[in-house]
Amino acid sequence: MFTKFGPIWIIAKRELTDQLRDWRMIAPMGILILFFPFLANEFARRASNFIAQYGGEAIIDRLVPFSLLIIGFFPISVSLVVALEAFVGEKERGTIEPILSAPLEDWQIYFGKLISGVIPPLVTSYASFGIYLLLVMRQNLTLPTPLVFLQILLLTTAHAFLMVSGAIVVSVQSTSVKAANLLASFIVIPVAILLEGEAGLLFWGNEHILWWAILGVLIGALLIIRLGLAHFQREYFIGREVDEINLRWLGRTFWQNFRGDARSISEWYRVSVGGALKKIFPAALVLLFVAGLTIFLSYRWTAATGAKFMETAPQADVEKIKTDLLHSPDLREIRERVNAPYLFMNNTRAMVVIFVVGIFTLGVLGVMAYMLNISLIGGLFGAMQVLGLPAWKLFLGGVLPHGIFELPAFLIGCAAVLYCGVSFVTPQAGKSFGETGVQLFAEWCKLFVGVIVPLMALAAVIEAHVTPYILAALAS
Amino acid sequence: MIETHDLSKQFHDFWAVDGVNLSVQAGQILALLGQNGAGKTTTIRMLTALLAPTRGSARVAGYDVATQGKEIRASIGVLTEQHGLYMRMSAHEYLEFFGKVYGLSLEQRKLRKDQLLEYFGLAEAAKRRIGEYSKGMRQKLALARAMMHDPGVLLLDEPTSAMDPESARLVRDEIARLKSSQRTLVLCSHNLTEVEALADQIAIIYRGKILRKGTLQELKMQVLGQPEYEVLFAEDWDSNGLELPQGVELVSRKANSLKIRVARPQEMNPVVLSRLSKLSAPVMAFQEESRSLEQVYLKVMEEVKGFTNVH
Structure with a gap:
């Protein structure tokens, strides 16, 4: 066991010793440990006095946990510089080659750096927590419950792992410390936004949702660690690549992958698009399973929640909803407001957005967007059942005619995003991070241009010109 | 022992090493000569299993560079172009760290560290920060690191380039001792006198290709003709x-x-x-008539590049 994991600690220990000998590291850490707890304490004291004047006791109770969350975040964001230069700094100083030439596994070097990047910010954060809680105890402020404190401790730890693992990926892929520091914003800003959301949950008082936030952040950190390991290539560190955008290479690589060996459109469809469809087939199967589960769960949830709602809802309102739903739609109004180009643009734009958010979250948000949309079907069935209306009739007439084209296009688009995300976190032998990215983008583009756009166009025409008539016929 | 067959490396459209065939037995020193950027370091890095060959194969210490990288790295010592020293560490800590990385026991680490620091004249400065060392001291320490685990194969890139004559002599003596103790050595150097004194085989590399290869006498015969x-x-x-x-x-x-x-x-x-x-x-x-390796090298370069300023 030690022979496997021992080298991780050897690497981490050297890094930590090196950091502790650098006053440029020690001084900011010391200042952060001492300064922020006092600042947060003063802020909490003044804020609680102010809020108390207006009877906001519920908010006062949340001030200390909120301050803890912030105190934990600052040292991590400052200490991120250690992780950011973990690999690229050694590359710039020329110290990386002896380590790469040593009989160590890639993951041992990687985790050694990761641990040495995580320990300083966590120690700083925990020390700040301790000082802050001591200060809080001297005031008349309410201490957080042990459960909330545990949640904040775990959340801070999860943030540290998320940010440091992101910084390590940046460090592995950057060719200079300057570039790595510039890219740090892509780590700090999203986590700061995440922190705002978590603070919202804290003030909201739904602590149980914080467990999901902790789980989500940890899953994110694990995915990023996997991403970093998948693209860790010793060759990359000793190359002489410089920070420049090689547009010619980008264009050529994209075109080669987009076109494949095809010499005609039919051949492109058969070979390139067909090949891409085969590649995403396992992802599509997974999403079909997810769709079934999502529809079932959303149906159950809507039916249960709707039933409770019906018990208390005024009967007049319920009757109005039923009448509106059964009323024949005004076809002229629908034609004016919803036309085929509008539907087409709306749906294709949604697919592009799903791709963008999906690719930046390694497929996670792509799958979530898919689940959210698919859950509407289950929700529709649940709601119809509660209202005592014929759900199947509405589904067959209002969704299926254009859904025959739209749903497969949606499935293919989301499966492509999932495929891209999974491919990103899977080692691609002999391919750089950039090369993998361009190739995956080309795969998605093939499916978007060759399959999703035509299917969405067809679906939009049917939804605008056929579905309303079927609905009108059913209603009458 | 090192054997390469058609060893080649391509970076984008550029062949940094193209079809290199080498054979170095235990107890032999091969010197790789060539201009900066000729492909010496890339060859060394392929032999270290840091770079994957684009074409061809190589075996180092009996292991395949394509599939047995870890075994190779455990069996070789590499002195890299950049010495890779941590400036805030002392020589003592630096060797201790690499001793641990190479899996040496506490006793082995102590023994090797003391031997090497003593031999290279660094014992007195062993507890000082490396950042305070002179260029020559740093190079000696880097060499000590490459030798720390007593490897069977040593790949040395410019081992004496920054050293004073006395230290360079010390290193040359050590290289000769390693050779006599049946180690396999590959030496990249621009110091042709040193190569002449140490190398059993010499390979002149230009734009990734081996132009000439053989013993010093063979090269003199091939390039300068009969004596x-x-x-x-x-x-x-x-x-x-x-x-x-x-x-x-x-x-x-x-x-x-x-x-x-x-x-x-x-x-x-x-x-x-x-x-x-x-x-x-x-x-x-x-x-x-005196015929030096320098004459051989410059003649080869003259032939390949059409130099006019060589004699």
């Missing part, structure tokens, strides 16, 4: 009466000297001397 000998007479002497045996060619004749080119010196030189003796020639000296 030339000068006979100096104590006084003017008419050498027209001298009949040169087959395989000996007259290059020039002067009143007090004679220059000949000899195909097989071991056989022919005694015959020439005997004939001169019979003719009672006042031979003062019989010496080989």
Whole structure:
């Protein structure tokens, strides 16, 4: 066991010793440990006095946990510089080659750096927590419950792992410390936004949702660690690549992958698009399973929640909803407001957005967007059942005619995003991070241009010109 | 032992190493000569299993570079172009760290560390920060790191480039000792005198291709032709009466000297001397015309690049 994991600690220990000998590291850490707890304490004291004047006791109770969350975040964001230069700094100083030439596994070097990047910010954060809680105890402020404190401790730890693992990926892929520091914003800003959301949950008082936030952040950190390991290539560190955008290479690589060996459109469809469809087939199967589960769960949830709602809802309102739903739609109004180009643009734009958010979250948000949309079907069935209306009739007439084209296009688009995300976190032998990215983008583009756009166009025409008539016929 | 077959490496559209075939046995030193960017470091990095060959194969210490990288890295010591020293560490800590990385026991680490620091004259400075070291001291420490785990194969890139003559001599002696203890060594150097003194085989590399390869004598023969000998007479002497045996060619004749080119010196030189003796020639000296590795190297470069400023 030690022979496997021992080298991780050897690497981490050297890094930590090196950091502790650098006053440029020690001084900011010391200042952060001492300064922020006092600042947060003063802020909490003044804020609680102010809020108390207006009877906001519920908010006062949340001030200390909120301050803890912030105190934990600052040292991590400052200490991120250690992780950011973990690999690229050694590359710039020329110290990386002896380590790469040593009989160590890639993951041992990687985790050694990761641990040495995580320990300083966590120690700083925990020390700040301790000082802050001591200060809080001297005031008349309410201490957080042990459960909330545990949640904040775990959340801070999860943030540290998320940010440091992101910084390590940046460090592995950057060719200079300057570039790595510039890219740090892509780590700090999203986590700061995440922190705002978590603070919202804290003030909201739904602590149980914080467990999901902790789980989500940890899953994110694990995915990023996997991403970093998948693209860790010793060759990359000793190359002489410089920070420049090689547009010619980008264009050529994209075109080669987009076109494949095809010499005609039919051949492109058969070979390139067909090949891409085969590649995403396992992802599509997974999403079909997810769709079934999502529809079932959303149906159950809507039916249960709707039933409770019906018990208390005024009967007049319920009757109005039923009448509106059964009323024949005004076809002229629908034609004016919803036309085929509008539907087409709306749906294709949604697919592009799903791709963008999906690719930046390694497929996670792509799958979530898919689940959210698919859950509407289950929700529709649940709601119809509660209202005592014929759900199947509405589904067959209002969704299926254009859904025959739209749903497969949606499935293919989301499966492509999932495929891209999974491919990103899977080692691609002999391919750089950039090369993998361009190739995956080309795969998605093939499916978007060759399959999703035509299917969405067809679906939009049917939804605008056929579905309303079927609905009108059913209603009458 | 190192064996390569058609070893090649391509970066984008550029072949940094192209079809290199090498064979270095235990107890041998191969010197790789070439300009900066000729492909020496890329070759070394492929032998270290840091770079994957685009084409061809190589075995180092019995392991395949394509599939047994970790085993290779455990069996070799590498002195890299950049020494890779951590400036805030002491020499003692630095060697201790790499000793641990290479899996040496506490006793082994202590023994090797003391031996190497002592040998390279770094024992007194062992507890000082490396950042305070001179260039030569840093290079010696980097070399000590490469030798820390007593590897069977050593790949040394410019081992004495920053050293004073005394330290360079120390390192050369150590390299010679390693060779006699059956280690396999590959040396990249621009110091041709050093290469001449140490190398069993020399390979001249240019734009990724090996242009010439062989022992120093073989290279001299291949590039500069047969050796030339000068006979100096104590006084003017008419050498027209001298009949040169087959395989000996007259290059020039002067009143007090004679220059000949000899195909097989071991056989022919005694015959020439005997004939001169019979003719009672006042031979003062019989010496080989000096032909250095530098001449060989520059001639090869001249051939390949059409240099005009070499002699």
